[in-house]
Amino acid sequence: MLSIKNPTLIVNRAIASRNIDRMLEKARQSDVIFRPHFKTHQSEEIAQLFREKRVDKITVSSVKMAQFFAFRGWHNITIAFPFNVLEMETVNQLASQIKLNILVESTLVADQLAGQAKAELGVFIKIDTGYHRTGLLPSQVIETESVLNTLEHSSFLHFKGFLTHAGHTYHARGRQEIMQIKASALANLQQLKEKYKSRFPDLKISYGDTPSCSQAADCKGFDEIRPGNFVYFDVMQYHLGSCSPADIAVAVACPVMATHPEREEAVVYGGAVHLSKEFIAADDNFRLYGYIVKLNRDGSWGTPVNGAYVSSLSQEHGIVKLPKNELKNLKPGDLLGVLPVHSCLTANLLKDETHFI
């Protein structure tokens, strides 16, 4: 068995590779640029997998993450996060070394950028296609025009196109609603493209989110897709219908501390600082922080154990609900695998405690 003593993220390269292949194939068939989001894994090893498959354009969610990957040879990066004007200096440095794209969503920030940019910088306008987190609404034509004017008159800034993240697919109930969200976002972005393509012939429309990109038959109509989570998937994506349990490429190996057969529970070393407190709620009295899998000697794992799940988390502990017949073979010092609810947050917490198989 693996020599694991603490909660450790096990990444199954073969599953991750298969997940990448599928999305890559969909991007090719849809004739869109594939610019995967690297925030999910933040990992050199997984980045290498993408590189082997000839992916050379990536998305990240912070300037720091852009620096991390730029330093490791990635030279075409979009920071898919509203530009933080406080980081202008770092962005100027980075933009002088690689092809860097950033997002703006207001005249105010566009003006500051135009005043302070000292290197060639690609700029996407972030469009809010219904998630209502960030971005300009398609109806905010005056603000959009104003940002475009600023970009057009800057010598360093280059308007790249319109970008959206349809994060509301995460709250959708079923595939049909996810497909409606995607169709509506596509219509919004295509209208904008139609309106501005004579003025900006190279403008691209860029779309993200794993639920849409996984569940759609194709991604035709967009110019670029930026899904991220699909490389690992997780219990949330399974619940959304984006993957099967067998597509989940990560499990957290957790040492068993104690068993409590009288309440059908085991206590594992693996808590909120390892898994994150992301959960799926069926109702007020039921929260699920992860599925349970049995780990094989080589670190691989089987299908989720029926009726088993992480029911609560403290800082370092997890409480696992396990049927009695499973509990009776379990003892302190054994390892249980936990399929995380949200692999991005779990991978971030266990960056320094990751094992690849």
Place this chain on the structure above:
Amino acid sequence: MLSIKNPTLIVNRAIASRNIDRMLEKARQSDVIFRPHFKTHQSEEIAQLFREKRVDKITVSSVKMAQFFAFRGWHNITIAFPFNVLEMETVNQLASQIKLNILVESTLVADQLAGQAKAELGVFIKIDTGYHRTGLLPSQVIETESVLNTLEHSSFLHFKGFLTHAGHTYHARGRQEIMQIKASALANLQQLKEKYKSRFPDLKISYGDTPSCSQAADCKGFDEIRPGNFVYFDVMQYHLGSCSPADIAVAVACPVMATHPEREEAVVYGGAVHLSKEFIAADDNFRLYGYIVKLNRDGSWGTPVNGAYVSSLSQEHGIVKLPKNELKNLKPGDLLGVLPVHSCLTANLLKDETHFI
């Protein structure tokens, strides 16, 4: 103003020091050993504050944390976490260098310990006084006897006493229920002490948790208390009645990315990977991930802004609900302070991004 460009935990030393003084005074007046839990801060600087106040016994929640503080001169440490038999080797090493206490809650683990311990090790029996997460129930007399027999016959293991963590105070509704939980735990532990004190004259009963220890007039009757969160407090403790907002010693400085006056929102750089996804729910449609404070030039902050809170979190973003009159003075590049819901998790995430004032 502080030169902050990314989400940063600001720790107000003066508030933390005052919080420590109060708890220290309560421990003195109650004539109990004060063994604060260091999992909340995991910080050398805050540890130094405790040291200056002559605290020399501490609690941690993992073997790693014990190593961290042992290396920094802390020589009397209890790992308040059911013993992980996979870490026996490290524990043996550590126990040969410092006074180390660990917890057991089963004969199985006690037997393994007895077989493999190679250095003097203090052992507490973890008692479940109602939280039902870990520990032996007071009614499990046969199992308790069996563990005690194992400890008594080992040359390296020394029975130290009975320890409980009344984590169910976090789910209590009001001070009265918290005081009932404390009284019940005290009665449980005192009964055990009474029963075994002739056989183990030095046995101690040890109690933890910030809600009880903060809200009780005193902690008399116990031999030791191990609260941790009180050093920083947080929004959850305020909701539980353990502190006032002015006692919260940490705020996360978050750069403002965008404002959306039409929906009374600001978008800040500060998400789940900075604050953690811990929240307080009023009902299904209302989740609060932190209160909002205005930061002064020196990094200190005022009282929470009325009607303002973090309403949702993505990996790197936070959505802040802010009244219109507050929003109108806010622009991208400004900093907002967020009082975290659960300071232990936030401090853990921002360990490398902490600023002391």
